[in-house]
Amino acid sequence: MAVTRTFSIIKPDATRRNLTGAVTKMLEDAGLRVVASKRIRMTREQAEGFYAVHKERPFFGELVEFMTSGPVVVQVLEGVDAVKRNRDVMGATNPADAAEGTIRKTFAESIEANSVHGSDSDENAKIEIDFFFDEDEIVG
Ligand code: RTP
Ligand code: MG
Helix, strand or coil, rough: CEEEEEEEECCCCHHHHHHHHHHHHHHHHHHCEEEEEEEEECHHHHHHCHHHHHHHHHHHHHHHHCCCCCCCEEEEEEECCHHHHHHHHHHCCHHHCCCCHHHHHCCCCCCCCCCCCCCCCHHHHHHHHHHHHCCCHHHC
């Protein structure tokens, strides 16, 4: 299997509880390498653009409010089969359904405040990485 990239966000519920290091450790222990990272406060425009696929969902407004409510850490992760590896360690969207040992089972507060985002395909990973990073900010 090839080394690929995925895009991760440590969400405001996790940065608020000072869990950036703890979440990153779980990503690293899962075989992922952080090859770019920055802490930002997402603007409303960025959050609406990033989650544009969810525009028609009932939770869209709340999700944008949440994602702009505090700092986030956006990261590019590299590893063998990175998208799947990351989704596996993240766990299910709703922490009530997430498996033991996953980030969301360990840390998430709710289906919305679920500590992490991870790209769901190689194609979306590239789009999401390009949304937040220039290629020269990524050091593999
Ligand atoms: P993500 O995109 O953040 O990695 O999470 P996901 O694929 O597991 O979940 P997705 O369905 O793409 O939803 C994106 C984010 O929206 C929030 N959400 N809220 N209130 C709700 O019912 C609800 N459902 C989803 C979560 O923050 C979810 O991660
Ligand atoms: Mg998703």
